[in-house]
Structure formats: C-alpha cells, structure tokens
Amino acid sequence: MNSLHAHRGEILYFLDEPDRRAEPSWVYHQDGVLLIEDGYIAGCGSSADMLDQLPSDVAVIKHPNALIVPGFIDTHVHYPQYNVLAAYGTQLLEWLETYTFPEERKFADPTYARLIADQFLDELIGNGTTTALVFGTTHPQSVDAFFNASLARNLRMICGKVTMDRNAPKWLLDTPQSAVTESENLIRQWHGKQRLGYAITPRFAPTSSDAQLKAVGEMRQRHPDVHVHTHLAENARECEWVRELFPNHDNYVDVYHQYGLTGSKSVFAHGIYLQHKEWQTLADTDSVIAHCPTSNLFIGSGLFDLKTAEQYQVRLGLGTDVGGGDSFSLLRTINEAYKIQQLNGHDLSPFKSLYMATLGGARALSLDSHIGNFETGKEADFLVLDYHATPLIKRRLTAAADNLQEKLFALQMLGDDRAIRETWVMGTSMKTLR
Numbered sequence: 452m453n454s455l456h457a458h459r460g461e462i463l464y465f466l467d468e469p470d471r472r473a474e475p476s477w478v479y480h481q482d483g484v485l486l487i488e489d490g491y492i493a494g495c496g497s498s499a500d501m502l503d504q505l506p507s508d509v510a511v512i513k514h515p516n517a518l519i520v521p522g523f524i525d526t527h528v529h530y531p532q533y534n535v536l537a538a539y540g541t542q543l544l545e546w547l548e549t550y551t552f553p554e555e556r557k558f559a560d561p562t563y564a565r566l567i568a569d570q571f572l573d574e575l576i577g578n579g580t581t582t583a584l585v586f587g588t589t590h591p592q593s594v595d596a597f598f599n600a601s602l603a604r605n606l607r608m609i610c611g612k613v614t615m616d617r618n619a620p621k622w623l624l625d626t627p628q629s630a631v632t633e634s635e636n637l638i639r640q641w642h643g644k645q646r647l648g649y650a651i652t653p654r655f656a657p658t659s660s661d662a663q664l665k666a667v668g669e670m671r672q673r674h675p676d677v678h679v680h681t682h683l684a685e686n687a688r689e690c691e692w693v694r695e696l697f698p699n700h701d702n703y704v705d706v707y708h709q710y711g712l713t714g715s716k717s718v719f720a721h722g723i724y725l726q727h728k729e730w731q732t733l734a735d736t737d738s739v740i741a742h743c744p745t746s747n748l749f750i751g752s753g754l755f756d757l758k759t760a761e762q763y764q765v766r767l768g769l770g771t772d773v774g775g776g777d778s779f780s781l782l783r784t785i786n787e788a789y790k791i792q793q794l795n796g797h798d799l800s801p802f803k804s805l806y807m808a809t810l811g812g813a814r815a816l817s818l819d820s821h822i823g824n825f826e827t828g829k830e831a832d833f834l835v836l837d838y839h840a841t842p843l844i845k846r847r848l849t850a851a852a853d854n855l856q857e858k859l860f861a862l863q864m865l866g867d868d869r870a871i872r873e874t875w876v877m878g879t880s881m882k883t884l885r
C-alpha cells in the first residue's frame with residue numbers, strides 16, 4: 452500500500468529519553484491517526500484533529516484493542532546463529548567452540564546463507580523488529596545473502612562480515628589483508644544501497660591479532676560513515692583472556708580505542724565487566740553499548756550495570772544477541788532487562804524500556820533521522836501490539852490495568868511474538884509478503 456493511507460488506534464511514540472526532559476518525552480493518543488504517504492510518515496495526531504483534514508477517499512485502517520508503536524530496533528544480533536538458539540549447557544567460550552563455530556562454517560554456502568537469512572528476517576518481522584545491527588560470518592557471501600534478503604523486504608538493516616584471524620577454527624579465519632579487502636568490497640557494493648548500511652565487524656579482541664586490529668582500525672578511518680560492531684567485556688573468562696593477550700593495553704576498551712575502533716558509530720555488545728576508566732572512554736568517544744539481557748542470563752555472563760552506564764551518559768541500545776540470547780522478541784528482552792535491574796536494586800520503567808527498543812535504538816545506531824518515532828518525514832516502520840494477544844494478556848490488560856503505564860508494563864512482561872499483531876515496513880504490511 453503505497454499511496455496515502457491512515458491507521459487509526461491507540462498510538463505511542465517517543466520524542467526523547469524519559470527522565471531527560473521536563474515535559475513528557477512521549478506522545479500518546481488514545482484515539483489517534485497515523486497518516487502514511489508513499490512509505491513515509493505524513494502526520495500523526497488525535498483522530499479529532501486529523502480525521503476532518505483527510506481527503507474523503509483516504510483509506511483508514513482501524514486497529515482496535517491495540518497499541519501502535521514504532522518498529523523495534525535490535526542493536527545486536529547474529530543471523531548465522533538462527534540454528535544455535537537455545538543450545539544447552541555452556542558459557543561463552545565453550546559455547547562458541549561447541550555450537551557456534553561449527554554452524555557458522557555452513558555459511559560458506561551461499562544457498563544455505565540465503566535460506567537462513569530469509570528465515571531470520573521473517574522471524575524478526577514476526578517479532579515486530581524492523582531494523583537490526585547484524586553479525587554475518589567471516590564469509591563475504593554471508594553478507595551478500597543477508598543484504599539480498601533485506602532488500603527483498605525493503606528493511607533498514609546494518610550488517611558486516613566478521614573479521615577474525617586467530618583463536619578460532621582455521622576454516623573460519625581470514626587474515627589482516629583479506630579482512631580489509633573483503634570488507635571494503637562489501638562496503639563498495641552495499642553501504643548506502645537503499646536502506647542498507649555496512650558495519651566493520653571484528654568478532655571480539657581475542658579473535659583478532661594486533662596486526663588485524665591495526666588494519667581494521669585503518670580501514671575504519673578510511674570509511675568514517677560505516678559502523679563498527681563488536682563484543683566487549685561480556686564474560687569474566689573472556690576479560691581475563693584479553694588481559695593475557697593484550698598485556699600492553701590498559702584495559703579491554705583501550706584495545707579497541709588504541710586501534711581507532713571507538714566512536715559514535717561503534718556499537719559494543721554487552722559491556723558487563725567495565726572499570727570506571729573504560730566507561731569514561733566510552734563516554735568521551737560517544738560510543739554505544741548494546742545491552743543484551745536475554746543473552747547475559749542465558750549463557751550466564753552476568754548482570755549489566757545500567758545505572759553506571761546512565762551516570763556516564765553512555766548511549767545504549769537493546770539487543771537480543773540471538774543465538775547467545777534465547778529469544779528474538781524485544782518484549783522478552785525488555786522483560787529480562789527489567790529483572791536484571793531488579794536484581795541490581797533498580798526499577799526500569801516501561802516507558803524507558805520502550806524508548807530503548809524504539810527511538811533509543813535508532814539513536815544508538817545513528818539512524819534517528821530516518822526511524823524511531825512518528826515524526827513527519829520519517830520512514831513508516833511500525834507495529835501493532837495486540838492487547839488481546841492471549842486470554843491472560845487480555846484479562847490482565849483490560850480488567851486489571853488502570854492506566855497506560857500499567858498496561859504497557861504488563862504487556863512487556865507477558866508479551867512475546869504473540870503480542871505482535873502486524874508489522875509494517877515503509878508503510879507496507881509484512882503479512883502480505885509472508
């Protein structure tokens with residue numbers, strides 16, 4: 452549906468981070484209209500204000516018993532780990548060796564890569580996720596497959612080939628030179644094509660030699676507009692290993708920083724075991740942490756310190772980290788984020804977490820001029836959250852919730868992909884494509 456059309460229902464989106472402004476940082480219409488023209492937001496307001504102004508022949512699609520919100524943004528996920536999801540009994544380093552590296556080997560085959568990319572993207576859409584920052588494998592063809600599958604769905608996606616030249620099976624390794632040549636070929640081919648962007652993707656410090664980090668850091672300086680995407684301080688044994696491998700560096704963040712890999716387009720997954728100096732470097736360089744609570748619990752990594760991240764004003768997004776994470780759902784991710792902060796002695800408000808999954812995620816990926824809320828001119832990626840998704844959700848939300856905050860919180864705690872009634876990408880329902 453590409454001409455002018457409108458959606459009518461309950462609508463919520465954010466203008467800023469809750470807590471950061473005196474006036475409400477969100478816009479809520481109990482009975483609102485979202486107007487779409489050629490895939491972009493043409494207006495959003497109360498039905499009372501909007502309906503009179505619409506030409507009489509404009510289609511108005513009604514969404515009863517639902518909440519319309521911007522598409523979810525997953526700031527850290529691995530598409531080649533689709534089949535690794537929910538693997539038993541290991542923590543990070545053993546999990547990589549046992550499950551992940553053998554599966555990633557299969558992405559040398561472009562046909563397999565495309566099959567998984569298609570399934571992965573359909574899963575994202577079914578979970579209301581319309582944009583993600585995504586790991587490929589070391590094989591450039593894994594990124595070609597992912598971007599072709601994204602193009603077929605007109606999705607805004609960022610992906611990159613993994614660079615790693617040590618401490619992994621030899622059949623997954625590249626070299627300092629091939630990492631640069633292959634990444635730059637992919638940048639030339641894909642970065643900025645329609646809604647796609649490239650991320651330089653060193654797996655994590657232990658799997659790159661100094662020579663590779665240096666080469667990748669120099670490549671980063673040649674391409675300042677692409678992203679950098681990697682892992683940081685996720686697991687205690689990993690951190691110990693980084694201290695052994697990089698004895699001349701002050702700390703883990705310093706390894707990336709000295710090679711020129713920090714910055715406003717650098718997204719570091721996890722950041723659980725960080726010293727104050729490291730938080731300060733992340734803040735000074737405007738770098739981003741992708742908080743991945745489902746993964747941190749599932750592979751037993753640890754509890755993320757959201758309060759310290761906020762004190763240092765480090766930019767944050769939410770990530771599912773599938774397959775370390777055991778769910779594609781940003782609602783499940785919010786649920787686990789809430790519980791981790793409960794264990795840390797803090798309440799994570801439902802507005803704050805929905806902000807993190809929408810506008811906060813867009814800001815974390817420097818995409819907020821395109822997506823993240825319903826300001827006029829932005830790309831019309833949104834989803835319809837179903838207040839009646841299950842009998843339990845229906846009962847809790849309609850009979851036992853008094854206000855928006857309560858409804859939203861209960862939906863976040865009880866919801867998953869069943870609560871996503873419909874996902875729209877650039878003004879088109881993705882039901883029609885499935």
Ligand code: GUN
Pocket residue numbers: 529543547551654655682685746772775
């Ligand atoms: N650290 C290095 N590689 C990985 C990975 O694939 N997943 C997670 N969660 N952490 C990593």
Ligand code: ZN
Pocket residue numbers: 527528529682720772775
């Ligand atoms: Zn990861």
